Amino acid sequence: MLIHVLTLFPDMVKEPFEHSMMKRAQENGCIDLRFVDIRDFTTDKHKNCDDRPYGGGPGMVMMIEPIYNALQSCKTAKSKVILLSPKGEVFRQKIAKDLSQEEHLIFICGHYEGIDERVRTNLVDMELSIGDYILTNGAIASLVVIDACVRLIPGVLGSEDSLTQESFSNDLLEYPQFTRPRSFLDHEVPDILFSGNHKEIQKYRDEQSLKKTLLNRPELSKKIGKEK
Numbered sequence: 620m621l622i623h624v625l626t627l628f629p630d631m632v633k634e635p636f637e638h639s640m641m642k643r644a645q646e647n648g649c650i651d652l653r654f655v656d657i658r659d660f661t662t663d664k665h666k667n668c669d670d671r672p673y674g675g676g677p678g679m680v681m682m683i684e685p686i687y688n689a690l691q692s693c694k695t696a697k698s699k700v701i702l703l704s705p706k707g708e709v710f711r712q713k714i715a716k717d718l719s720q721e722e723h724l725i726f727i728c729g730h731y732e733g734i735d736e737r738v739r740t741n742l743v744d745m746e747l748s749i750g751d752y753i754l755t756n757g758a759i760a761s762l763v764v765i766d767a768c769v770r771l772i773p774g775v776l777g778s779e780d781s782l783t784q785e786s787f788s789n790d791l792l793e794y795p796q797f798t799r800p801r802s803f804l805d806h807e808v809p810d811i812l813f814s815g816n817h818k819e820i821q822k823y824r825d826e827q828s829l830k831k832t833l834l835n836r837p838e839l840s841k842k843i844g845k846e847k
Contacts, residue, residue, distance in 0.1 A: 620721065620772060621651045622765060623693045626728040626758040627668060629654035635762055644775045660688035669731050678732025686727060686738050698723045700743045703757035707746030710764055719771035728757035790839050792832045794824035
């Protein structure tokens with residue numbers, strides 16, 4: 620997968636991808652990650668990318684022209700263009716799965732008070748929000764979306780089986796996990812996990828998964844809760 624990140628602050632998003640699985644994904648050819656500085660596509664000597672909003676109001680708004688120019692430098696017929704914005708659709712695991720199958724993703728990262736509405740209505744294929752809160756920079760949100768998508772690409776994770784057992788893979792939160800030591804400060808690992816009875820262990824995990832989902836994220840399991 621080819622990924623372009625269009626941002627005013629490329630250094631902000633470069634460093635996190637130089638570690639762990641994201642680094643290995645680039646080294647083994649699973650992804651080709653490129654960063655585009657929107658300021659390089661301005662037309663004035665001061666490299667201005669923002670201006671005061673028409674109609675008045677607080678803050679500054681990112682201009683469409685440098686964003687358009689930056690986008691044209693990397694967009695192809697196979698590109699999926701995504702705007703990170705608190706006004707967008709809430710990002711979920713299903714969207715991550717769909718995006719992980721794309722050949723080319725382009726992320727437009729806003730800043731300041733907002734972004735010219737014509738970017739949203741004319742230049743992008745989808746608009747995503749990572750939650751109901753405001754960040755100082757859309758580049759931070761792009762890290763979350765890219766990480767969630769890239770880890771689903773075959774060959775990125777060491778064990779593909781883990782993808783089918785983690786939270787949200789079946790609309791439930793993942794069951795509790797334990798490892799050594801068996802006892803720590805009088806906190807014990809459940810005996811069922813040492814029984815050797817895989818059927819009962821799976822039953823325990825399914826029950827715990829449903830219990831945790833109903834407690835923490837009941838909206839995810841309304842249908843499953845009724846069936847149970």
